[in-house]
Amino acid sequence: MIETTTIRNDQGGLLVSTAQVATQRSASYADLLAEHLGRKVPVEPLPGGYRLHFGIGEGLLNFGPESLSLLVTADDGASLSNLRDALAVNLERLGHRDNLRVVWR
Known part of the structure; x- marks a missing residue:
């Protein structure tokens, strides 16, 4: 099971994975x-990255000198899983020569 964080907002919970x-x-x-x-x-x-607006949630990309940070948010677990998969599969495909691997927390 992948660890997620829940942030409370006015509508209830928001799931976050990084x-x-x-x-x-x-x-x-x-x-x-x-x-x-x-x-x-x-x-x-955005300064230092990008915000991706998916219909089921959002993704944030933040680049630094040593790493690329990914953060996804969604209202439910299935949507969060879909967003994690979309970002990971595409980034790993783009970074196959550098053997990039995305491990969600």
Whole structure:
């Protein structure tokens, strides 16, 4: 079972899952992932990353010097799992030459 955090909001609970992906090219991978997923979902550029607006939740990409941080939020477990899978599969495919692996917490 993947560990998640629940944040309470006005409507009830919001599930959150995070991952840190070690890479020296985090900005490049964030750009590639945002560009790729931006063909399917709205992408909002942020200082140091991107916000991805999925119909079932949101994803945040935050790049630093040593790693790419991923955070997904959703109202239910199935949606959270779908978002985790979407980000992980696409990032790992884009980063296959650098052997990127996403491990959710």
